[in-house]
Amino acid sequence: MLRDFGVTPKSEHYACxxxxxxxxxxxxxxxxxIDSIPIKPDAxxxxxxxxACRIHSDVELGEIxxxxxxxxxxANPGRYVILSNIYASSGKRAEEDRIRALMxxxxxxxxxxxxxxxxxNKVYTFVAGDRWQLRQI
Known part of the structure; x- marks a missing residue:
C-alpha cells in the first residue's frame, strides 16, 4: 500500500x-x-x-x-456473546455458562x-423475540 500507492496502513486496513x-x-x-503489525492491535x-474464530469454532484462539x-x-456485550457462542458450538457448556455469569x-x-x-407515514418498531405485537412509535 505504502510503496505502490503512498497510503500508510491504518488499523482498519489491518482489521480487513x-x-x-x-x-x-x-x-x-x-x-x-496481528503479531507482526507495527501498531498496537485495537478492538x-x-x-x-x-x-473468524466463531465461524470456524476455534476455541483456543477465540479465547485469546x-x-x-x-x-x-x-463493557461491550458483543465480545462476551460471541465467545459464549464459540463455547456453545463446541459443546463446552460449562465455559459458556461461565461467560454468561461473568456478564x-x-x-x-x-x-x-x-x-x-x-x-x-407511521413508524413501527420490531424487537427481537416479538411475535405478536406491532408497536407504533
Whole structure:
C-alpha cells in the first residue's frame, strides 16, 4: 500500500486483512499477521479475529482474541456473546455458562436487536423475540 500507492496502513486496513484471512480459515496466519503489525492491535483487529474464530469454532484462539477485547473494552456485550457462542458450538457448556455469569457479574447486558420501519407515514418498531405485537412509535 505504502510503496505502490503512498497510503500508510491504518488499523482498519489491518482489521480487513485479519477478517479476510480469518474468513478463509487461515486463523493461525491471521494471528501471526496481528503479531507482526507495527501498531498496537485495537478492538477492530481483535474483533475480526474473534468473529473468524466463531465461524470456524476455534476455541483456543477465540479465547485469546476475547481476552484482548475484554482488556480493551470490557463493557461491550458483543465480545462476551460471541465467545459464549464459540463455547456453545463446541459443546463446552460449562465455559459458556461461565461467560454468561461473568456478564451478569460485571453488569454487561446485551440489548435486544430491533428494526424500525415506516408504513404509510407511521413508524413501527420490531424487537427481537416479538411475535405478536406491532408497536407504533
Amino acid at each position: 486483512m485479519v477478517d479476510m484471512l480469518g474468513r478463509a480459515g487461515k486463523l493461525r496466519e491471521a494471528q501471526r499477521f 477492530g483487529v481483535w474483533g475480526a479475529l474473534l468473529g 482474541a476475547a481476552k484482548s477485547l475484554f482488556d480493551l473494552d470490557a 451478569k457479574l460485571k453488569g454487561v447486558r446485551k440489548v435486544a436487536g430491533h428494526t424500525i420501519i415506516e408504513i404509510k
